[in-house]
Amino acid sequence: MWAALTWTIISNDTGLRITVVDTAGTEESMHQLQNKKADMGNYDAALVMRDFKDKHDLRTIFPFAPAVWQFAVAKDANIKTLKDLNGKKWNPGPAGGGSTHITMQIMDLFGIKPVYHQGTLGDAAEAYTDRQIVGFSYRGTGGDPTSAMVEANAARPILFLSLSDEEIAKVTQRWPDLSKFQVRAKLYPGQNEPFTTVATLAGNAIAANKDMPAEAVYTATKSYWKNFKNISKQFPGVSGASPGAALASQIPLHVGAIKYYEEVGLKIPAHLVPPEAKK
Incomplete structure (x- = not known):
C-alpha cells in the first residue's frame, strides 16, 4: 500500500514512468536491486550488511521509517x-x-x-x-x-x-x-x-542501483520530500522520517540523492559519498 501510493504520487508529480512490482519482501527487493532487475526498491540495512557486507551496488535515496x-x-x-x-x-x-x-x-x-x-x-x-x-x-x-x-x-x-x-x-x-x-x-x-x-533512523529506506541515472534519482528524491506531508498523513508509520535521517544511512547515498540533500543544506559525511561520486 505505502509503496504503491508513494510511487504513484511521485510519478504523477514528476512525469517519471514508474511501475510497481510486487516482491516477497525486503530481502528479495534488495537482491533485485543488486542484480539490476529493479531500479529502485526498499532495503533493510541489517540485511544488506548480512548478505553483501560492503560488496554491493545499493545506494540510499531516502529513508521512509525508523x-x-x-x-x-x-x-x-x-x-x-x-x-x-x-x-x-x-x-x-x-x-x-x-x-x-x-x-x-x-x-x-x-x-x-x-x-x-x-x-x-x-x-x-x-x-x-x-x-x-x-x-x-x-x-x-x-x-x-x-x-x-x-x-x-x-x-x-x-x-x-x-x-x-x-x-x-x-x-x-x-x-x-x-x-x-x-x-x-x-x-x-x-x-x-x-x-x-x-x-x-534510516533502517528502512529506499535505494537504487548505483548505475541508475542521477537526474532521475534526484527528481524522485525531491518529489518524495515535497509530498512527504501528504504521504505521512496516510501512512503514520513513516512520520518519523526526515531528510536529515538520510545521514544515518549505513550505506552510501546515491549521487542523485546527494544533489538534493546538499540543495536543502545538508552536509554529506565522507563515508556516505560513493566512489562513483569521487571520479
Whole structure:
C-alpha cells in the first residue's frame, strides 16, 4: 500500500514512468536491486550488511521509517527490565532476520541469557499466546503498530520494556548507527505510557542501483520530500522520517540523492559519498 501510493504520487508529480512490482519482501527487493532487475526498491540495512557486507551496488535515496526495536513481554510475567529476561523463554525476533542477530548481541552485551525460542514472528506470537514463552522482540517502524503484536496483546496483555539511559549509552556506543528512540503512548491498546528503546533512523529506506541515472534519482528524491506531508498523513508509520535521517544511512547515498540533500543544506559525511561520486 505505502509503496504503491508513494510511487504513484511521485510519478504523477514528476512525469517519471514508474511501475510497481510486487516482491516477497525486503530481502528479495534488495537482491533485485543488486542484480539490476529493479531500479529502485526498499532495503533493510541489517540485511544488506548480512548478505553483501560492503560488496554491493545499493545506494540510499531516502529513508521512509525508523527501524525501532520493540522488546515485548507479558504483563503477567513479572518482568520489568531486560535483565529480568535472564533464564526466561523468549523470542529475539524472526529467525534469520538481521535485527534478530543484533537483539541477541544486545543481550550478550549486558550478560543476559534468555532461553531463545526460534521461529517466525507468527510462530512467536502463537507461542506467546499459548504461554510457551514470556515474550518476543520485533523491529517495527515505531509509528504504526505491528499487527502480530496487536493480536498477541489482545490475547495476553503486553508490556513493552524501556531501556535505561545507561543501557542506551552502552548500546549506541557499541552500534553507533543506533539512536535513542521514544515510542509514543497508545501505539498499542493498553500501552498508556511511552517507552524508550533504540532505533536505526534510516533502517528502512529506499535505494537504487548505483548505475541508475542521477537526474532521475534526484527528481524522485525531491518529489518524495515535497509530498512527504501528504504521504505521512496516510501512512503514520513513516512520520518519523526526515531528510536529515538520510545521514544515518549505513550505506552510501546515491549521487542523485546527494544533489538534493546538499540543495536543502545538508552536509554529506565522507563515508556516505560513493566512489562513483569521487571520479
